[in-house]
Amino acid sequence: MTGRDRWDAVVLGAGLGGMLAAAALARHMDRVLIVERDRLPAGAEWRRGVPQARHAHNLMTAGHTAMDRLLPGLRRDLEAAGMVKVGMPRDMLLLTAGGWMPRFPTPLFMMTGSRALIDQVVRDRLRADPRIRFLEQTEAVGLVTEGPDATVVRGVRVRGSGTRDGVRELSADFVVDATGRTSRAPEWLRALGCQPPPESVVDAKVAYATCVFDPPPGHEADWKCILLQSTPQAPRQGILNPIEEGRWMVSLAAMGGRRPPRDHEEFLRFAGTLRSHVLHDVLRRARPVTPVHGSGRTENRRRHYERLRRWPDRFLVLGDGAGALNPSYGQGMSVAACSAVALDEALTAAGGDPAGIARPLRKKIAKCIDTAWAIAATGDLAYPWAVSEADLTTRLALRYLYRVVDVSTWSPAAARALLDVNQMVASAKAVFRPRVVAAVLRGPRPSPEQPPTLSATPSLAHADSH
Numbered sequence: 001m002t003g004r005d006r007w008d009a010v011v012l013g014a015g016l017g018g019m020l021a022a023a024a025l026a027r028h029m030d031r032v033l034i035v036e037r038d039r040l041p042a043g044a045e046w047r048r049g050v051p052q053a054r055h056a057h058n059l060m061t062a063g064h065t066a067m068d069r070l071l072p073g074l075r076r077d078l079e080a081a082g083m084v085k086v087g088m089p090r091d092m093l094l095l096t097a098g099g100w101m102p103r104f105p106t107p108l109f110m111m112t113g114s115r116a117l118i119d120q121v122v123r124d125r126l127r128a129d130p131r132i133r134f135l136e137q138t139e140a141v142g143l144v145t146e147g148p149d150a151t152v153v154r155g156v157r158v159r160g161s162g163t164r165d166g167v168r169e170l171s172a173d174f175v176v177d178a179t180g181r182t183s184r185a186p187e188w189l190r191a192l193g194c195q196p197p198p199e200s201v202v203d204a205k206v207a208y209a210t211c212v213f214d215p216p217p218g219h220e221a222d223w224k225c226i227l228l229q230s231t232p233q234a235p236r237q238g239i240l241n242p243i244e245e246g247r248w249m250v251s252l253a254a255m256g257g258r259r260p261p262r263d264h265e266e267f268l269r270f271a272g273t274l275r276s277h278v279l280h281d282v283l284r285r286a287r288p289v290t291p292v293h294g295s296g297r298t299e300n301r302r303r304h305y306e307r308l309r310r311w312p313d314r315f316l317v318l319g320d321g322a323g324a325l326n327p328s329y330g331q332g333m334s335v336a337a338c339s340a341v342a343l344d345e346a347l348t349a350a351g352g353d354p355a356g357i358a359r360p361l362r363k364k365i366a367k368c369i370d371t372a373w374a375i376a377a378t379g380d381l382a383y384p385w386a387v388s389e390a391d392l393t394t395r396l397a398l399r400y401l402y403r404v405v406d407v408s409t410w411s412p413a414a415a416r417a418l419l420d421v422n423q424m425v426a427s428a429k430a431v432f433r434p435r436v437v438a439a440v441l442r443g444p445r446p447s448p449e450q451p452p453t454l455s456a457t458p459s460l461a462h463a464d465s466h
């Protein structure tokens, strides 16, 4: 093995999960290599390895906070590149399963922009760091181990992607698999004599179609973003996100295996079938600037690596490969960012030495997934076709969750609890805060037909105390 092939850490996959893991590792190590199957673009361009980049991506409060912690000033860089801050729920027309959420100020905000732009800004920061290198057009094909019964991972096997080049080895003190939904870690572990991880799957069978628009000339509104959520009775969803260059990225979702729209005409017609006409009304006057693109896999799928008794040291799986979520809830990037922060914290506690950190870290990564899973997978159990193994406790939790959604139309305490969980700044326990329970006991109230305006907000100030 040549000196060039020896690394302090090797990260597999240059998606957001892999890049943020590399940022965490580089805070403690001098030579971090990111192995990526694709050729990486210089700018904010779509590429094959991240097909979902064509669809609307919301970066939640916990996500941009974690990213800014790993790469200080990143939030400022994202904003300078054109991402938009959307105050939650002040700047959003949000139709939940219970009705319109009132619009009031909170410190929470999500950031919206094209996924290709987010990746480019992060990639540029990493490229400027002499401790981090990218190895492009190279595919990871297995793990290299040492010790009795392959107890320690000591590197990876790679080969040039799309070439007939032979397999070679890269040696590393720590290996992170961030290859996303197509991760082959279960297969690699099986080859080492480990059990594959148990999986939980909840599949609401969501298919997306996305198109970018120029807003109508002279467009003015007191909102920045529209989200019309689905219900089991109306299993269709639509989101309009403001993105760079003043454009709108609009994603429509069909559920239960139904076909999403495929061209501009169908797209507009589908928007007209959503639970409110507000999105259709603005799109009718807007100009599409891209074709309509469809999506691939969207099921909630967890691999419970934390439950495996046998685990090789110096190896970790994070990002979609450990827990992929229904994108309707917009949490995958934030889970990956929080997992990378957990990696940074573990290395800090170990004085930068990665020996022995992997086993306990699996539990921390699982905790990062828990909050998002409680909303995405539990919420999806309401759809009768979602495959599930829900027990009675989960079903009761689901009923209560939907009650909280119902009262969030008039109770700011309930709305705030839902947003805190969705923005991942609080655990799912937030929905049991005393004022939320009190609102649930008082029950739902009729929700207005029309979306709320900002001027309707002051009347809500004391809603929870009456």
Ligand SMILES: Cc1cc2nc3c(=O)[nH]c(=O)nc-3n(C[C@H](O)[C@H](O)[C@H](O)COP(=O)(O)OP(=O)(O)OC[C@H]3O[C@@H](n4cnc5c(N)ncnc54)[C@H](O)[C@@H]3O)c2cc1C
Pocket: 012, 013, 014, 015, 016, 017, 018, 035, 036, 037, 038, 048, 049, 050, 052, 055, 056, 057, 058, 059, 060, 138, 139, 140, 141, 178, 179, 180, 181, 182, 183, 208, 295, 296, 297, 298, 318, 319, 320, 321, 327, 329, 330, 331, 332, 333, 334, 335, 336
């Ligand atoms: C339609 C859709 C919409 C979404 N919207 C949102 C949203 O609004 N908000 C949000 O937070 N999340 C959203 N997500 C989820 C989000 O895209 C992911 O959670 C996020 O990209 C983190 O993924 P990752 O880095 O783990 O994997 P990926 O982004 O999938 O990256 C994996 C990388 O690994 C590379 N790779 C794969 N195999 C190999 C190999 N063997 N060797 C080398 N490289 C390899 C791939 O080329 C790719 O670059 C959405 C997902 C979908 C499908």
